[in-house]
Amino acid sequence: MTRHYVGIDLGGTFIKGLIMDESGQIVANGSMPTSRDGVDAVMADMIALARELSVDRPVAGIGVAAPGVVDMAAGEVKFLPNVAGDWLGRPAARELGDAIGAPAWLMNDARAATFGEAHFGAGRGFADFVMVAVGTGIGGGIVADGRLLLGSAGHAGEVGHIALELHGPACSCSGWGCAEALVSGKALSADGRALMASGGSPGLAQATGGDPEKISPALIARVAETGDAGASELMREAGYRLGMLIGNLALLLNPRRVVLGGGIALAGRPLFDRVEETLQLRIGWYLRHAPIEVVPAALGDEAGALGAAAWARDRAERAAN
Amino acid sequence: MTRHYVGIDLGGTFIKGLIMDESGQIVANGSMPTSRDGVDAVMADMIALARELSVDRPVAGIGVAAPGVVDMAAGEVKFLPNVAGDWLGRPAARELGDAIGAPAWLMNDARAATFGEAHFGAGRGFADFVMVAVGTGIGGGIVADGRLLLGSAGHAGEVGHIALELHGPACSCSGWGCAEALVSGKALSADGRALMASGGSPGLAQATGGDPEKISPALIARVAETGDAGASELMREAGYRLGMLIGNLALLLNPRRVVLGGGIALAGRPLFDRVEETLQLRIGWYLRHAPIEVVPAALGDEAGALGAAAWARDRAERAAN
The missing domain is CATH 3.30.420.40 (ATPase, nucleotide binding domain)
Structure with missing residues (x-):
């Protein structure tokens, strides 16, 4: 069965998500408004979206794009000026990964969009x-x-x-x-x-x-x-x-x-x-x-989620080799 | 016998040169004022300096740093605002390489200094x-x-x-x-x-x-x-x-x-x-x-020549592998 990768793009207004197969084909996507109720609510929504996208599909990796400063190596958020709550030190990658049962990687949203354009868009x-x-x-x-x-x-x-x-x-x-x-x-x-x-x-x-x-x-x-x-x-x-x-x-x-x-x-x-x-x-x-x-x-609005999914694929493949 | 690499740093005022062994140790160096008599004179001086440095030493590569725009892939000078003569298209790498009988690479002098600092200086x-x-x-x-x-x-x-x-x-x-x-x-x-x-x-x-x-x-x-x-x-x-x-x-x-x-x-x-x-x-x-x-x-004034020699070593080793 083909591997799948989930990309989640946390924005100030919407959380967008998609799941792609290993060839890069988008299999499903979804979005929801970004909650104003704080960090736990936003994390729960991201997990719910990732779970919904991955039903009946084997997920080999999850990429999360966040609008601010993150520690990529630790998978921790540092500072998100446009999302409610104090995110400092929140291990968003681990929380998502544990919930879905797959490795997860966190990155800045503009870098995710860049990686998306590199693989599927104007940078290809x-x-x-x-x-x-x-x-x-x-x-x-x-x-x-x-x-x-x-x-x-x-x-x-x-x-x-x-x-x-x-x-x-x-x-x-x-x-x-x-x-x-x-x-x-x-x-x-x-x-x-x-x-x-x-x-x-x-x-x-x-x-x-x-x-x-x-x-x-x-x-x-x-x-x-x-x-x-x-x-x-x-x-x-x-x-x-x-x-x-x-x-x-x-x-x-x-x-x-x-x-x-x-x-x-x-x-x-x-x-x-x-x-x-x-x-x-x-x-x-x-x-x-x-x-x-x-x-x-x-790629328009989908660049971030696509790039995050592609980054997860890249990281998972590197880890496997 | 150990391989040696020559680095030549063409400046607006001086041409500096050195030869290092493959461990990066400087074996000899020299310099001369940059001629105002045009491109042929400057090329002849660079060749003479490289020849003097390489007497009785097997040269595995030559790096040339030039103060302006160069085409690294072609080994050609494009534009040197501070050296007399029209350099456009001059194949400086090939001329030096042919004269000494070793492969030669041309690069911008600030990039050479950066490579020098990376290997031997503050960037190490x-x-x-x-x-x-x-x-x-x-x-x-x-x-x-x-x-x-x-x-x-x-x-x-x-x-x-x-x-x-x-x-x-x-x-x-x-x-x-x-x-x-x-x-x-x-x-x-x-x-x-x-x-x-x-x-x-x-x-x-x-x-x-x-x-x-x-x-x-x-x-x-x-x-x-x-x-x-x-x-x-x-x-x-x-x-x-x-x-x-x-x-x-x-x-x-x-x-x-x-x-x-x-x-x-x-x-x-x-x-x-x-x-x-x-x-x-x-x-x-x-x-x-x-x-x-x-x-x-x-590294001071020697950064360019050191970096050019180290670049030649790097390129020669890559070509060999």
Whole structure:
């Protein structure tokens, strides 16, 4: 009977899960809202979802992706800013593994999404690529020489907090000048609200009926496409900032591809064009020798769970050999 | 008879060379000024130096470090901004190899220095470290998971052109906001000259007799230590900027160590303290889980030639197995 691998992606809003066979085919999936009732409730929900997915299927490994800092080697959560409760030291991998009766591995969700894109998405066939996932915040992951780059303690790939300004705006991380404070979904929405409040975008005012809560990066991109000057300038600036960030990744890692995920990847051609233009202006000399292409992610919301399942497969196969 | 490996480090001012036995012991070394008479003259000098070093010693491989962009796979130079002549396409590895009768490999000099520090210096025993070499410009190299990180075309590690400002000062690379434009030896000396010209540093004026050409990072550091307020502030700002750069490397690569080389590494404790302070303020949350130490390079001027020789040994041994 074929082996199966479960992937669980714990998000701030939803827990998503899937089970795949050893060839990587998704056999079943499911999701549930993330409980606000604390760590035990969330753990119980993740276990219930994994159990439901694995009924009548032999599970050879479980991968768990979590939105924050984790200790991969110990399988312990360190810090999840967007999930209720104090997670410090929670042995999430062991708890899930014991409940299902299979080995389990814990990893950061952006690294899981990177591993997912590497195996099933826009990174497939590329030994060197970088993922930049621009959602509410910014996550990332690095594949170098065909392997997920982890660093000395498993925390490599923290793209979102790369400084792009020596004295830039404060970031929720307690630092400043971070990419996340300058060009995340959160930052872009805030810029959009400020723009609308200043009367600088009739298009945004019309599209939202004046409700600032309705402003999102996707909406700003749509309004920009109607020719609204203010929204267009916001998107141009976002593309510039993303280009500056991606340029830094290119210089440091020389990836063949940069995979842009999260909501902003849906902003379409004008954003990617502006990223490309910025890259050529700033580091054209380098890109002549070390060309890159910036492409949208291929897996969407499923990247994290897919990557977590693929990671479990990878780890289980390594352990067996 | 034991195998030997030659390392040649082509610099803008000197060509340095050494020969080591297979255990890594340096058997002989030498150097000569870099000719200004063009590519053929420089190639002839490198060959003469390699030949002199290899008299009566069986050479199993030659490593050549060059200060610019090279095609490692082809062994061809692409662009050397600081060595006279048009190097584009010059097959330096093959020419040296043919002349000496041994396989030869070409690499960037900062990557060679990184490989040297990895085997014989401050990176020894560390599977994950980053080198930042702050000389006139800024070079770098990355060791991840015990291997030199090269990227898809061999150009990974271009630390010097990481942007630290979205709209920062112009850089000699044709870009802007680069670390090299903000905190290299060149940038720091320029800041020192401007400071002295504005009357902001009596200490610098005294130490140089008013001659701006005498200003160097080492001199600014020495004057700062005498209590000169202007020079001290320059060094504080340099430490801050280096801290911002190193923070970015830490977030992305999670190295256990950052090895700081080049002249600025000699600036001593106050600079390293300011780097450390900046790191803690900006990414303390991250460093709690992913600690790093910033240490001075151990090999000084010999790092490039040593690393090139060690790279030749590594490549030759791989080819043999």
